[in-house]
Amino acid sequence: MQTFKKSIITLGLGLIVAVLSACGAVTGETESETVSIGVVGENNDVWDFVIEKLEREEGLTVELVRFTDYAQPNTALAQGEIDLNAFQHKLFLESFNEDSGTTLVPIGDTVIAPLGIYSDKLTDVDDLSENDTVAIPNDVTNGGRALLLLQTAGFITVDPEAGTTPTVSDITDNPLNLDIQELDAAQTARALQDVTASIINSGMAVDAGFVPTEDAIFLEPVNEQSDPYVNIIVAREEDADNEAYQKVVEAYQAEDTKEVIEETSKGSSVPAWD
Incomplete structure (x- = not known):
């Protein structure tokens, strides 16, 4: 009987400690998020x-x-x-x-x-010439943004009906016949040695050692369209x-x-x- 009573007491104490611990009452602390x-x-x-x-x-x-x-x-x-x-x-x-x-x-x-145009072959965006190769991101939104940047820089025209997400097929005028290569955004900086210029997202450019405001040969304007x-x-x-x-x-x-x-x-x- 004595052993039975001790077991009941031990069980009861265990339950009390468990409840108090769950409520944070034993230490007065709560688990941090x-x-x-x-x-x-x-x-x-x-x-x-x-x-x-x-x-x-x-x-x-x-x-x-x-x-x-x-x-x-x-x-x-x-x-x-x-x-x-x-x-x-x-x-x-x-x-x-x-x-x-x-x-x-x-x-x-x-x-x-801001998105930027970078090159290790040119120092001025106006030096882009006929048949030069330009790399852009291949996802819909950043690729479209890159094409609009090329349009802002004066090199291509895209169909306005395409809105903010034009694709290469929406280019209506390309006077220099630029060869636009679509790459994964993470590859655009690494491709600089193989292309004339590359349009690189800011974060990727920074990781590649660039300071966009200093190293881009053309930087996307920040305005009400941004x-x-x-x-x-x-x-x-x-x-x-x-x-x-x-x-x-x-x-x-x-x-x-x-x-x-x-x-x-x-x-x-x-x-x-x-």
């Missing part, structure tokens, strides 16, 4: 600053998950492998949702990172109002972050949330 953010590329000085600030001011742990191309981060987010991502502009997300049947949503603007190319922080639709995720947005969209963006990018990225 970790937010994972998918990014593309190795240069993440701004995010490093934001992450340190969130840890210091909010006690929020944020981890960057690095991807090597634009094909992966949205799929990883949709499948619940990461919590947020921050690598794409609005038009890219719109295209991905349409093609994939997903409902990922932007929860905060970050920067506009809104589709504003970069964004993205979440799953059901998580759009998540308190921790909103703290991430608030920490990014701050004056001290703006200063870091301007300093580290040397003006190559433009804060876009004001």
Whole structure:
């Protein structure tokens, strides 16, 4: 009987400890939340600053998950492998949702990172000549953006009916008969030795050692037509109002972050949330 009573007492105490532990009452602590953010590329000085600030001011742990191309981060987010991502502009997300049947949503603007034309053979974009080869990204939105940049620079004309996503088949005039090669965005910088010029996304250019405002031979203008190319922080639709995720947005969209963006990018990225 004595053994039976001791067993009952031990069981009861165990249940009490388990309940108190679950409620955080034993130590007075709660489990800290970790937010994972998918990014593309190795240069993440701004995010490093934001992450340190969130840890210091909010006690929020944020981890960057690095991807090597634009094909992966949205799929990883949709499948619940990461919590947020921050690598794409609005038009890219719109295209991905349409093609994939997903409902990922932007929860905060970050920067506009102008697209640039780069060359290790030319020092002036006006030196492009007949039959020169130009590499552009091969995804619909960045490829279309690249063609519009070539149009802005005065080298081609595209059918206005194609809107913001023209393809090579929408080129209506190409006086220099430029040979436009479509490559994965991650390959456009590496292709410079094989082409006359390459149109490279800002992040890829920075990873390749370029400072866009200094090294591009032609840089995309930032104006009222730039809104589709504003970069964004993205979440799953059901998580759009998540308190921790909103703290991430608030920490990014701050004056001290703006200063870091301007300093580290040397003006190559433009804060876009004001």
